[in-house]
Amino acid sequence: MCSVTEDGVQYSFALEYTGPPVGYDIPRAVPINVNNIPVAAVVPHINFQQNITLPVVKPLLPSSDPSKNPKSVNTGKNPGKDCGSEEAAITVSPTSVIERAVDHNLQECVFSSELSSSGLSNDAGTSSSTNSFDDKSRDESLLKLRVSNELSSNRDWESNESVSSVDVDDEYPSSRVSSVKVSNNEVHGEGRKAPVVTFRDIESNDDGGDIDDGFGGNEGFFEEEERVLRIKPEARSKGKKGSCYRCFKGSRFTEKEVCLVCDAKYCINCVLRAMGSMPEGRKCVTCIGFPIDESKRGSLGKCSRMLKRLLNNLEVRQIMKAEELCEANQLPPEYVNVNGEPLCHEELVVLQTCSNPPKKMKPGNYWYDKVSGLWGKAGQKPSQIISPHLNVGGPIKANASNGNTQVFMNGREITKVELRMLQLAGVQCAGNPHFWVNEDGSYQEEGQKNTKGYIWGKAGMKLVCAFLSLPVPSKPSDSCGEQVNSLISRSIPDYLEQRTLLKLLLVGHSGSGTSTIFKQAKILYKPVPFTEDERENIKLTIQSNVYGYLGILLEGRDRFEEESLTAVTKEQSTDETEHIALMNSLQLQNVLKPLTTYNVKVGSTSNTNHQTIYSIGPRLKAFSDWLLKTMVSGNLEAIFPAATREYAPLVEELLKDEAIQATYKRRNELEMLPSVSSYFLERAVDILRTDYEPSDLDILCAEGVTSSNGLACLDFSYPQSASDDNYDTEDQHDALLRYQLISVHSRGLGENCKWLEMFEDVGMVIFCVAMNDYDQYTVDGNGLSTNKMLLSRKFFESIVTHPTFEQMDFLLILNKFDLFEEKIERVPLTQCEWFDDFHPVISSHRSNSNSNSINTSPSLGQLGAHYMAVKFKRLYSLLSGRKLYASVVKGLEPDSVDAALKYAREIMKWDEEKPNFSLSEYSMYSTEASSYSP
Ligand SMILES: Nc1nc2c(ncn2[C@@H]2O[C@H](COP(=O)(O)OP(=O)(O)OP(=O)(O)O)[C@@H](O)[C@H]2O)c(=O)[nH]1
Numbered sequence: 001m002c003s004v005t006e007d008g009v010q011y012s013f014a015l016e017y018t019g020p021p022v023g024y025d026i027p028r029a030v031p032i033n034v035n036n037i038p039v040a041a042v043v044p045h046i047n048f049q050q051n052i053t054l055p056v057v058k059p060l061l062p063s064s065d066p067s068k069n070p071k072s073v074n075t076g077k078n079p080g081k082d083c084g085s086e087e088a089a090i091t092v093s094p095t096s097v098i099e100r101a102v103d104h105n106l107q108e109c110v111f112s113s114e115l116s117s118s119g120l121s122n123d124a125g126t127s128s129s130t131n132s133f134d135d136k137s138r139d140e141s142l143l144k145l146r147v148s149n150e151l152s153s154n155r156d157w158e159s160n161e162s163v164s165s166v167d168v169d170d171e172y173p174s175s176r177v178s179s180v181k182v183s184n185n186e187v188h189g190e191g192r193k194a195p196v197v198t199f200r201d202i203e204s205n206d207d208g209g210d211i212d213d214g215f216g217g218n219e220g221f222f223e224e225e226e227r228v229l230r231i232k233p234e235a236r237s238k239g240k241k242g243s244c245y246r247c248f249k250g251s252r253f254t255e256k257e258v259c260l261v262c263d264a265k266y267c268i269n270c271v272l273r274a275m276g277s278m279p280e281g282r283k284c285v286t287c288i289g290f291p292i293d294e295s296k297r298g299s300l301g302k303c304s305r306m307l308k309r310l311l312n313n314l315e316v317r318q319i320m321k322a323e324e325l326c327e328a329n330q331l332p333p334e335y336v337n338v339n340g341e342p343l344c345h346e347e348l349v350v351l352q353t354c355s356n357p358p359k360k361m362k363p364g365n366y367w368y369d370k371v372s373g374l375w376g377k378a379g380q381k382p383s384q385i386i387s388p389h390l391n392v393g394g395p396i397k398a399n400a401s402n403g404n405t406q407v408f409m410n411g412r413e414i415t416k417v418e419l420r421m422l423q424l425a426g427v428q429c430a431g432n433p434h435f436w437v438n439e440d441g442s443y444q445e446e447g448q449k450n451t452k453g454y455i456w457g458k459a460g461m462k463l464v465c466a467f468l469s470l471p472v473p474s475k476p477s478d479s480c481g482e483q484v485n486s487l488i489s490r491s492i493p494d495y496l497e498q499r500t501l502l503k504l505l506l507v508g509h510s511g512s513g514t515s516t517i518f519k520q521a522k523i524l525y526k527p528v529p530f531t532e533d534e535r536e537n538i539k540l541t542i543q544s545n546v547y548g549y550l551g552i553l554l555e556g557r558d559r560f561e562e563e564s565l566t567a568v569t570k571e572q573s574t575d576e577t578e579h580i581a582l583m584n585s586l587q588l589q590n591v592l593k594p595l596t597t598y599n600v601k602v603g604s605t606s607n608t609n610h611q612t613i614y615s616i617g618p619r620l621k622a623f624s625d626w627l628l629k630t631m632v633s634g635n636l637e638a639i640f641p642a643a644t645r646e647y648a649p650l651v652e653e654l655l656k657d658e659a660i661q662a663t664y665k666r667r668n669e670l671e672m673l674p675s676v677s678s679y680f681l682e683r684a685v686d687i688l689r690t691d692y693e694p695s696d697l698d699i700l701c702a703e704g705v706t707s708s709n710g711l712a713c714l715d716f717s718y719p720q721s722a723s724d725d726n727y728d729t730e731d732q733h734d735a736l737l738r739y740q741l742i743s744v745h746s747r748g749l750g751e752n753c754k755w756l757e758m759f760e761d762v763g764m765v766i767f768c769v770a771m772n773d774y775d776q777y778t779v780d781g782n783g784l785s786t787n788k789m790l791l792s793r794k795f796f797e798s799i800v801t802h803p804t805f806e807q808m809d810f811l812l813i814l815n816k817f818d819l820f821e822e823k824i825e826r827v828p829l830t831q832c833e834w835f836d837d838f839h840p841v842i843s844s845h846r847s848n849s850n851s852n853s854i855n856t857s858p859s860l861g862q863l864g865a866h867y868m869a870v871k872f873k874r875l876y877s878l879l880s881g882r883k884l885y886a887s888v889v890k891g892l893e894p895d896s897v898d899a900a901l902k903y904a905r906e907i908m909k910w911d912e913e914k915p916n917f918s919l920s921e922y923s924m925y926s927t928e929a930s931s932y933s934p
C-alpha cells in the first residue's frame, strides 16, 4: 500500500513478500467478495425478544438516555427498509452471528471477522494516505461500527463460542466497547449512503443488574454525539500466560508490544494487525479514542525495538508523535495538582504551552513557586525551573517541599539540599532568613530592597547544582549549553528531546580505578574527549606526577643508602678503628643533613670505601635534596613543570644513575610509589620534554587528571558500534538516549556518606573495587593498618544500605583484573581474611604454559574473580535481599570498560521493561538477568 503524507513524502506501508516460501502458516485476511457480504439488507419485523437464542439487545429509542438504560444502544430499526439507511444497533458476538447466519440463513447485520480485518487494513490505508493521525480526519463517510475488541483483534474468543456470550462477559467484563471503522465502499458497494451502525457487545443481552454494575453512574463515559458507551477496555489473554493476545503463541519471553490502554500484548506477527495504523500510537484498534493507562504515560513516544523493526523511520516517528500529541492521550487536567489545587483544562494548557514547561509531567501533586519558577513534586526538592508567573494552581505553601531548614524562599521552607546549594553559592543563611528569589536568580532578604546577589551567577554553580541534582534556570535560547549536549539534541526530533537523562553513579574507594573508568568512558563515548586546554592541563599534571614519582624514588634512595651503610658499619665495627667509626657516623650525618655536611663527605678520605650502590654524586645529590625539599614544602606544583626545560638534563642524568636504577629495582618496597609510576618513569625523559603530548593511555594511567573537587559528570550517549548492527534493534533511538556518568570520590561523600542522598535520582550505582587490593594495607590516622579490600567492603556496605539507594540496582565492577591475575599467582588470595575460604581446585595441567591445546579449565585469576564476585553477591543479597550484577574489568582496556558500561545500560533497559512483565514473570527473569558476566 503506497501512501503520501502531508509533506508529500511517499512511503509504503507494507511490502509484498517476495522471499522463499515459508514453512509455517501465515495469518491471512481472506479477500472479500463484496456481493457475498451478508449485509443487513432487509430486516423483517421480527420480535427479537421471542427469538431467545439470538444474542440481541432491545432496540434503544433515539430519545432514551443511554446512561439510564445502559444495556441499550442507539438504534433505528426500520423494517422493510435497507438496514443501511438508518442507524441500527444489534448486539452480536460476531462469530455467534456468523454461525447463526449460516444456520438460519438470516440476513442480518453480520460481519465476519474477515470483514472486520479487511476493514481494518483499509482503515490503516485510509488514515495513512490522508495522514489522518488526528481525530478530525476520521472520515464521516466511514461506516461507524462499534464492535467488540474480540471482533477486530480475534483476541478473546474462539469461534466455537457461539452461544456462550455470557461466558465471554463473565470472563472479560470490561473489554466491551470499541470502535472500528469500515469503509463504506467495501461494505456496501458504491452509491450507498453511509449509515452509522452502532453495535454493542454481547453483554447487552444480559439482564439489568450486572451491566449497571459495569456501567452504572458513569455518564462521563458516554460520548454524547455518538451515544456510544465508552468504557476503557481491559484485556486479558485467553491463551497461556505470557502468550500473544491475538495468536496465543509465544511465551512471556517473546518480545511483545503493549497496548497503552488495555495492556493487551501482541507478538511481532500480530501487532500491526491488532493496532492498525496507530493514529493514537500503540493502542489496539479497538482502544482508539480511549485514554491511556496512566501508568504507561512515561513510555509515551518511546518507541519499542519491535516497532522499529516493523516500520520505517518516518512511520515510527509519526506514530510516536501522534502518541504523544493526540488529544486522547493527553493528561487529564484534574490529575495534576499544583500547590494543592487540581488544574482545570486552561491551566494545564498554560502550563504545557509556556516557554519552559515542566518536563515529564505525570498525574500527581506538584508545587510551583510562581516568583522564581521553581517546580517540584509535592514534598520534594525542586526538580526544574519552569516559566515563572504562570497563573496555575493555588498559592504556594510553606511546607510544599517538606523542607526543615527554617530558611525560606518565596514563602517556602527550602530543603537541605537547597540550603547546601545556597551555602555553596555564598548566600548567607545564618539566622533563619526569608529570601525573595526572582526568576533570574537575584535575591534579597524579605523586607529589604537591595539585591544581595545572583544565586546562579557564581562560576561553578551549574556544576554544584548538577552535583546536587538541583535545577538551574535554562535560558530561553539554550544555545550556550554544553557543546555535546546541544549537538545531540539538535538532531533529536522534538518529541524525543524531553527524554529522561539516565544517570549512572560511579563510586569506589580511592585507588579502585573509578577515575580510570570515568576517563575511559570519556574517551569511548565523546567525539572530542578532551579539549586543547584539558590536554594541556593533563600534560602538566602528568609531568608533575613524574617529578613526584622521582621524588619518592630519591627518598627511597636515601633510605636504602642509609640502611646499607648501617649494615656495612655493623660488619666492619668489629675490626675497624674508631676513626672509621667516626667517619661512618659523619657519613650518616651526611645522609640526614646532606646539604650542610656535603663538603665533609666529599673531603672525607675514606669516602670511596663507604660508597654503596645507592650513593650518588655531589651534583645529583644537590639536585635530589633540593627536589625533596621542594616536595616537602608542597611547592612542587608551583615550580614544575615550568622549570622542566632547565631540569630535564639533570633528571635524565639522575634516572640513568646506577644508584637510582638500583633503587628502582626495589620499588616494591616504596609504599608511596604507585604501581603505575613505572609506566611513566620508564619514559620520564620523553614525558618531561616541553613538546610532550600525552597519549590516551597516558591519560588513563595518570593520577589526578579528573575532578579536583571529587566530582565529575559526563553526558554521553552510547554510540552505535558496528557490532550492534547484528541486532538491528539497537538503532538510532538507543543511540540518542542520553546518559550521565557521575563519578564521586568516597571522600567526597562525606561522613557516613551523608551526601549520597543528593544522588537519589540516579538510575543505578556502579561500584568499583580494585581486585588486586586484597593484599594491600593502608594506615589510618591512628596508625592502624587495614586491608584495603576490607575497606572497600565497608564502603560498599554503607552505600548499599544507604536509605537513598534502597531500590537501586547495583553493578559491581571488579577492576584491575590484569594486575589481579598476575598477583594471585604470587600472593594467595587468602591473605585477605574475608577470602580465607578460597580453595580453588586447579587442574594439574594448568601449569603447563607451553601447551597449545585449548585449555578449557579456568585460570587461577578467573577462579579468584568468580569467587570474589560471589562473595560480594552474597553480601549484597544479605544486605538488600536483591541480586547484584557484577562485571570483571580491566580499566586500562577500552573494550573491557565499554562492555561493562553497556552491561549497565542493559540493566537499566531491563529496569524500564520490567513493568511489562507481571511480578511472577519478573522474578523468574531476574534470576537470569543477574548472572555473572565475566
Ligand atoms: N593495570 C591496571 N591499572 C589500572 C586499572 N584501573 C586503574 N588502574 C590504575 O590504577 C590507578 C588508580 O586508579 P584511579 O583511576 O586513579 O582510581 P581511583 O584512585 O579510585 O580514582 P581517584 O581517587 O579519583 O584517582 C591509576 O594509576 C590507574 O591507571 C586496571 O584495570 N589495570
Ligand SMILES: [Ca+2]
Pocket (backbone or CB within 6 Å): 510, 511, 515, 703, 704
Ligand atoms: Ca587515584
